[in-house]
Amino acid sequence: MYRFLLSGRWLALAALVLVVAGVCVQLGRWQFDRLDERRADNERIEANLATEPVPVEGIAPAGGAVDPDDEWRRVTASGSYDSENQIVLTQQTREVGPGVEVLTPLVVADGQAVLVDRGWIATSGPSDVPSPPAAPTGSVDVTGWLRVDSGAEDWATTPDDGTVRAVDSADIADGLPYEVVPGWISLIEQQPSADAGLAATEEPDLGQGPHFFYGLQWWFFAALALVGYGWFAWTEAHPRRREPVAETRQPASTSSQS
DSSP states (O other): OOGGGSHHHHHHHHHHHHHHHHHHHHHHHHHHHHHHHHHHHHHHHHHHHOOOOEEEHHSSSSTTTTGGGGGOOOEEEEEEEEEEGGGEEEEOBBTTTOOEEEEEEEEOOOOOOEEEEEEEEEEETTOOOOOOOOOOOOOEEEEEEEHHHHOOHHHHSSOOEEEEOOHHHHHHHTTTTEEEEEEEEEEEEEESSTTOBBBBBOOOOOOOOOHHHHHHHHHHHHHHHHHHHHHHHHHHSOOOOEEEEOOOOOOEEEEOOO
C-alpha cells in the first residue's frame, strides 16, 4: 500500500521534510542555548550588583580593558567634571519615549578621567539633540555601575559634533586632552546630589527574553513538517472513494386533456 513512498517524487519530498525538520530542531536548540547564556549572564549581573563598591581605577586601569565579567559591578570615583567636553549619547529610547544620555568626563586626582553617564533627557524625537545641563562644579564623589565599551563600528563611537551612537572610551578619548579609563560609569549616586532634569540610569534588564518560546516554536515547526508528511502519505494511500451519484429521473410529462 505504501510502495509509492519509494518513488522519486516521494523520496525527494521525504528528503526535503527531513532537512526542514533538522534545521528547525537546530534553531530550537540554538534558542535554548541562548536562554542558558541569558540565565548565566543574569546570575553574573545579580552577583555584581550585590558587591561592595570599589574604586574604578582598580578594575579598569588606563591602557587596559574592562573584563566583561565585571560589567555592572558598583564602582566609585572622585574628581571634577569637565562640562566643556560632554558627549551626548543619542537615540536612547525608554518606555516613555525617545531621549539621550549625557556622558561627562570626570577628571580624577592623577589627571586621568572616567566617562560618567549622568542621566537621561527626554526628547521630542529620536533625532533631536538637546543641550545638556552643565555638570556640578568642584569636587564630586560618584558611585555607579561599571559598563564595558561598545563593540560598534567607528562611525557610531567616534564623536560627531559632540554626539555618539554608542560608547567606546578609546574613540572618545582621542578628542580629549587626558587619558581616559576604559569603559564608563552609569551614575547611581553622587555627592553633591545629582543634577535636576536628568532621569536616573535604568537598572539592567534581568528578564529571560523570548528564547524559551522561540525554541518551542522552532520545535513545533519541526514536528509539523514530519506530521504533515505522514498525513499526506496516509491520504495518498487511502484515497477517498466517491459515492455513486444516483441518476435523477425526469417525471414523464402528461399531456393535458382538453
